[in-house]
Amino acid sequence: MLSDATAARFAREVAKYPADQKQSAVMACLSIVQQEIGYVSRASEDAIAAYLGMPPIAVYEVTTFYNMYNQRKLGQFKLNVCTNLPCQLRDGQKALKHLCEKLGVEEGGTTADGLFTVQKSECLGACADSPVMLVNDRQMCSFMSNQRLDELVDVLKAHAAAEAAAAKN
Amino acid sequence: MLDLSKFQSQGVETCFHDRHIGAQIYAGLDGKNWGLKDYVARGGYAALRKILKGEGAPEGTPLTQDQVIAEVKASGLRGRGGAGFPTGLKWSFMPRQFPGAKYLVCNSDEGEPGTCKDRDILMFNPHIVIEGMAIAAFAMGIKTGYNYIHGEIFEVYERFEAALEEARAAGFLGDNILGSDFSFQLHAFHGFGAYICGEETALLESLEGKKGQPRFKPPFPASFGLYGRPTTINNTETFAAVPWIIRNGGQPYLEIGKPNNGGTKIFSVSGDVERPGNYEIPLGTPFSKLLELAGGVRKGRTLKAVIPGGSSSPVLTAEVMMNCTMDYDSIAKAGSMLGSGAVIVMDDSRCMVKSLLRLSYFYAHESCGQCTPCREGTGWMHRVVERIANGQGKPEDIDLLNSVADNIQGRTICALGDAAAMPVRAMIKNFKHEFVHLIEHKTALVPASV
Numbered sequence A: 001m002l003s004d005a006t007a008a009r010f011a012r013e014v015a016k017y018p019a020d021q022k023q024s025a026v027m028a029c030l031s032i033v034q035q036e037i038g039y040v041s042r043a044s045e046d047a048i049a050a051y052l053g054m055p056p057i058a059v060y061e062v063t064t065f066y067n068m069y070n071q072r073k074l075g076q077f078k079l080n081v082c083t084n085l086p087c088q089l090r091d092g093q094k095a096l097k098h099l100c101e102k103l104g105v106e107e108g109g110t111t112a113d114g115l116f117t118v119q120k121s122e123c124l125g126a127c128a129d130s131p132v133m134l135v136n137d138r139q140m141c142s143f144m145s146n147q148r149l150d151e152l153v154d155v156l157k158a159h160a161a162a163e164a165a166a167a168k169n
Numbered sequence B: 001m002l003d004l005s006k007f008q009s010q011g012v013e014t015c016f017h018d019r020h021i022g023a024q025i026y027a028g029l030d031g032k033n034w035g036l037k038d039y040v041a042r043g044g045y046a047a048l049r050k051i052l053k054g055e056g057a058p059e060g061t062p063l064t065q066d067q068v069i070a071e072v073k074a075s076g077l078r079g080r081g082g083a084g085f086p087t088g089l090k091w092s093f094m095p096r097q098f099p100g101a102k103y104l105v106c107n108s109d110e111g112e113p114g115t116c117k118d119r120d121i122l123m124f125n126p127h128i129v130i131e132g133m134a135i136a137a138f139a140m141g142i143k144t145g146y147n148y149i150h151g152e153i154f155e156v157y158e159r160f161e162a163a164l165e166e167a168r169a170a171g172f173l174g175d176n177i178l179g180s181d182f183s184f185q186l187h188a189f190h191g192f193g194a195y196i197c198g199e200e201t202a203l204l205e206s207l208e209g210k211k212g213q214p215r216f217k218p219p220f221p222a223s224f225g226l227y228g229r230p231t232t233i234n235n236t237e238t239f240a241a242v243p244w245i246i247r248n249g250g251q252p253y254l255e256i257g258k259p260n261n262g263g264t265k266i267f268s269v270s271g272d273v274e275r276p277g278n279y280e281i282p283l284g285t286p287f288s289k290l291l292e293l294a295g296g297v298r299k300g301r302t303l304k305a306v307i308p309g310g311s312s313s314p315v316l317t318a319e320v321m322m323n324c325t326m327d328y329d330s331i332a333k334a335g336s337m338l339g340s341g342a343v344i345v346m347d348d349s350r351c352m353v354k355s356l357l358r359l360s361y362f363y364a365h366e367s368c369g370q371c372t373p374c375r376e377g378t379g380w381m382h383r384v385v386e387r388i389a390n391g392q393g394k395p396e397d398i399d400l401l402n403s404v405a406d407n408i409q410g411r412t413i414c415a416l417g418d419a420a421a422m423p424v425r426a427m428i429k430n431f432k433h434e435f436v437h438l439i440e441h442k443t444a445l446v447p448a449s450v
């Protein structure tokens, strides 16, 4: 079930480790499928287990242990706002609240149009940039005042609309 | 690809300001000059050349492994990851003649609330870490290394991978580096959201493709590490300090700072200051100076408390803090830890019960669940703090918190248990009246925004 492109990305990760330690690439492989299909499905886990020659249960253990793996489909954009103490002191909580209110979701929830999931998160390692947030695990946005949050939401909505239009053509 | 660059941090606030003192690691950075060419122009890879080719060495001859370790020992460099263990000593534990693979690991899992220094090193000066690791690998006879990077900073992981490509192409990594018989391969690994993986043995488990649950120590990684092989793990900033030491000598490094606390250290200042950011200053600099560099307390308010070394370190009162210098010994003497160098500043509008509430939630959330005292105790402490914060606390809750903390501390596999217990005890010790007030009056003494 792995596409050639995905398999090539997996191979690049596996090459970093000794030949008898392919399992070391499991976290990277899981994050690759998450990037490609938005979450980690059971089928992907099984495919990765087969690819790396490890028991499927060992893959499930990894998926469930780490905070960032999505074990179900989320919104097109996963927005994680840090609310740990250093950020709490600089409006992290306020940013989370603003996003939730603006998008009309509870913390952890997904908007009805399937575009956004908003979650609070632990320290992102960018405390001096607070309020900070992460978009789809890979892009950090810093100094997110309410105004910048509004702007970000607009940029994301426009991106989604453009993608949807392109898909129609 | 979705372009979010306008929301990205440019490093100006946190790293490229002229408010470092005697910067070594952050010296001369502007965000654009992270690449190999610019690094070399700043004197980069000269230390590696000195070791492998004897360029700039006193006799003009290459250095031996023992000479490199001796220099690092002389520098008094102590681990920048939090525990402050002497780096040269740690390197000397590695069995030099061990047959078979040995590993070098860089701990860039920076997840200690308040800490964001390693991110700026890897993003804006990645080659300094590569060079430091290559030197370490040479000194200990290691051929393979990994840099474990915090999952949440994926852009930094990509930057580091780009720097690795450059270093390989230029012959600073790979087989027969600079024509010598020293070979070293280095790869980047990323985590995916688990604070505990910063603990070195949890990190090793994670690097082996497992869930990140800490191992019992001893054996230390030096004897049983990655894939069961001898392994040395150091923090990003520790490796980044090494090229300067080799170029300029251990003794000059020691002389910056104060005895037993050599060199510069990067402090991540967050919370109630005008200019949060990273500040590289000599160890032993007065806290008041650091606070001044960070623009002072926000909005002219009064300093109330400081967590001096990341959320795991005990909170200190303003008064105690203003008499401290920023080094391992002074902060330890004051009853806390220098830790990862994350200085969390709180002003007089802050309610300490609410602050502790957020921290106790964090530790309960991040406990890996292996040890009963930590798994149960962290959740229990969080629930007790929560009810106090909600005005439903009972007078005996304060003793209860102390006793739960007592029963965690020193009884767990890794230091996360201690890290969860110590802040609780320190908050109660230093700000007991706020807890008592909430219990007695059902409202906070400081009706704060926190």
Ligand SMILES: NC(=O)C1=CN([C@@H]2O[C@H](COP(=O)(O)OP(=O)(O)OC[C@H]3O[C@@H](n4cnc5c(N)ncnc54)[C@H](O)[C@@H]3O)[C@@H](O)[C@H]2O)C=CC1
Binding pocket: B079, B080, B081, B082, B083, B084, B085, B090, B093, B109, B110, B111, B112, B115, B198, B199, B200, B217, B220, B221, B222, B233, B309, B310, B312, B337, B338, B339, B340, B414, B415, B419
């Ligand atoms: N940078 C960050 O994000 C965070 C840092 N920390 C810090 O981590 C610290 C605790 O770290 P630990 O690794 O548990 O401390 P530790 O004291 O067990 O070890 C420190 C280092 O020295 C080595 N070592 C110590 N004794 C040794 C011996 N006899 N033989 C060989 N090697 C030896 C260990 O392997 C380790 O690398 C805390 O003080 C805290 O400040 C905690 C959380 C996050």
Ligand SMILES: Cc1cc2nc3c(=O)[nH]c(=O)nc-3n(C[C@H](O)[C@H](O)[C@H](O)COP(=O)(O)O)c2cc1C
Binding pocket: B078, B079, B080, B081, B082, B083, B084, B085, B107, B108, B109, B110, B111, B112, B195, B196, B197, B198, B199, B200, B201, B233, B234, B235, B236, B238, B414, B415, B416, B419
């Ligand atoms: C819960 C926990 C989390 C830790 N997180 C980190 C971390 O993110 N980065 C780090 O360098 N050290 C971290 N440490 C400390 C490491 O276990 C280890 O002491 C350090 O990487 C050794 O490097 P150093 O000697 O250069 O400081 C953590 C320790 C504990 C107990």
Ligand code: SF4
Binding pocket: B196, B213, B214, B366, B367, B368, B369, B370, B371, B372, B374, B375, B412, B413, B414, B415, B416, B417, B418
């Ligand atoms: S102290 Fe906590 S985090 Fe550390 S091993 Fe035990 S349960 Fe896991």
Ligand code: FES
Binding pocket: A082, A083, A084, A085, A086, A087, A092, A122, A123, A124, A125, A126, A127, A128, A130, A132, B112, B113, B114, B115
């Ligand atoms: S506390 Fe929010 S990024 Fe560190």
